[in-house]
């Protein structure tokens with residue numbers, strides 16, 4: 001896969017999770033005009049993430065998925081004022097995490113558990 005395919009697939013996976021859990025907005029991914037460093041940032045309702053990544057670097061798919069999920073969480077929290085996504089069993093905010101070669105949404109409730117792979121929330 002080329003770098004851009006990794007990034008495109010990653011943004012689509014997180015967008016899928018948003019749609020599956022009732023977040024109606026679209027997740028953007030580009031470099032804002034004001035960014036002299038040229039970072040690709042996650043964007044939601046006009047709000048860009050506080051950091052991003054460079055298109056011209058190698059991006060490992062699992063780590064990138066965890067990063068983009070984290071950035072999406074940040075901009076959704078800022079724009080909608082809510083924690084997203086949450087655990088269906090515990091109502092706690094989920095954390096994107098790399099574990100065993102997979103990118104997972106994890107919950108700290110009940111001693112800690114994985115809820116779903118990122119991109120496969122229901």
Ligand SMILES: [Zn+2]
Pocket residue numbers: 087088089090091092107108109110113
């Ligand atoms: Zn839970």
